[in-house]
Amino acid sequence: MSTVIEHVMAAPSRYVQGRDVIQKLGSRLQELGSAPLLVADDVVWDIVEEQVTAGLEETGLPVVREGFGRFATAEVVDSLAEKIREGEHDVIAGIGGGSTIDAVKAAGHLAGVSWASVPTAASSDAPTSALSVIYTDEGEFVEYRFFPKNPDLVLIDTGLVARAPERFLVGGIGDALATWVEARAVAKTRGKTMVGDAPTHAGGALAELSWKILWENSLPALDAVRAQKVTPALEAVVEANTLLSGLGFESGGLAAAHAIHNGMTAAPQTHGLTHGEKVNIGTLTQLIMEGADAREIEDFIAFTTEVGLPNTLTEIGLTQEDTDEVRAIAEAATVEGETIHNMPFPVTPGLVEEALASLEIISRRVRDQRGLPEPEFYQAPH
Incomplete structure (x- = not known):
């Protein structure tokens, strides 16, 4: 049959x-x-x-x-x-x-x-x-x-x-940046999306469009929020964050980035971060796991630093010595049924753990080379 x-x-x-x-x-x-x-x-x-x-x-x-x-x-x-x-x-x-x-x-x-x-x-x-x-x-x-x-x-x-706090738009950008990175991974395996057996070309195209709009408009859109003004750049980013990313993730598919976000809820140190801030850590981790082009990884680190998104363990309240917490995140991200298994290769807790542990060194190197600020330690509200 x-x-x-x-x-x-x-x-x-x-x-x-x-x-x-x-x-x-x-x-x-x-x-x-x-x-x-x-x-x-x-x-x-x-x-x-x-x-x-x-x-x-x-x-x-x-x-x-x-x-x-x-x-x-x-x-x-x-x-x-x-x-x-x-x-x-x-x-x-x-x-x-x-x-x-x-x-x-x-x-x-x-x-x-x-x-x-x-x-x-x-x-x-x-x-x-x-x-x-x-x-x-x-x-x-x-x-x-x-x-x-x-x-x-x-x-x-x-x-x-x-007129909303700038951090909200930053979080939305972090959430939306993951959409194309995840959708293109799912497309390689024709894995399951959130609504069907296989992704649509339309879902993938909208995810990619969201990605392009964000790279072109995020920084001026954040300027508009700081001035509490509506500009074409802000309108574009709002559409990318809300409509294009929404259609793209649902009909294009989720992969590692959102699964790692879900895994981070197991680490109390990360509580209080926005959804998109945690997703951004997942996106960078996915890029590292899949062996993405080094220039793409470095550009992603530089861009998200300028936007104000975390890309180190430090910025989510962890250190390289917090091996138990990193392991717990990796294990929670890879449970049966998680979207991380849409990746075009087998994903184990060990693979996720190693990629997460490498964030600090990679991001700090890139930020230093490009004259960007060092990460500041995040402390969860109690």
Whole structure:
């Protein structure tokens, strides 16, 4: 009996990006339902309440907001799903960061209603995807949850992105830079993507486009955020971080970089780093493991240093003497079912451990040769 290979392209039903589009959230939600539930933490709600409330009231929609903590845990998801049922809501919108949006997607799926992603920063490619990452209360990775459809709406206001902390955009760049590096590895083996048996050419092409846009626009986009202004460079990076990287990872495939990110949740020293900061360590580790061209590795180190992303153990709170922690990361990254096994060669904990241990020497050499600052030791918040 032959095996059918499916090439699947996944995408949200509608993607909306631009300055002040948060004001139009009400009219966009009105297309999906008449009783929305908004989910946002207190900090985010203080920023968007006036514009969101005005937009919903203008369209005659009720304003019902539920708070959010720090992580998308199984308990939080179940609680949100119950609130959807109790309030007879027909659409749920996650406003804020990746964990808020992940919790909303999972809850919307459980309750059988439409869901919308409304990121207030371009800090990851999670908003467009048909999956959620579930964590423990302490922030340790538990599982991916996959859904049969993508968000019904993704809406991102570049004015909000311009006023968000610079570190959020830096993290989004780190997350998105991994997309092409992982997709091209998966393409070599036609390994499984997040939504199908094999990657699509479209997914790979979008991943590569995201990569090119980031190399051309990241530094001026960060300048725009420092000035709290929306520029063409910022618009380009927001699209690369959010839409192109989202479509690229989901339909192009994940490999070692994100698996190593997941493994890092086993090391308490790395807690408090953004998703993209940890992913960047995974991307460089993957480049080293696959024996990428030396110039590509050196350019990647130099570029990510200029962007403000970590590329040494020092910058994630570890030293070369922390062999137990490095080994724990390597072992967690290579468990059965992890995306690291999409690499075009067998990957063992030992291989990951050796690549991680070599980061310090390689990155410090490149930074010294190119006149870039030495890494500063990261201390996790307690």
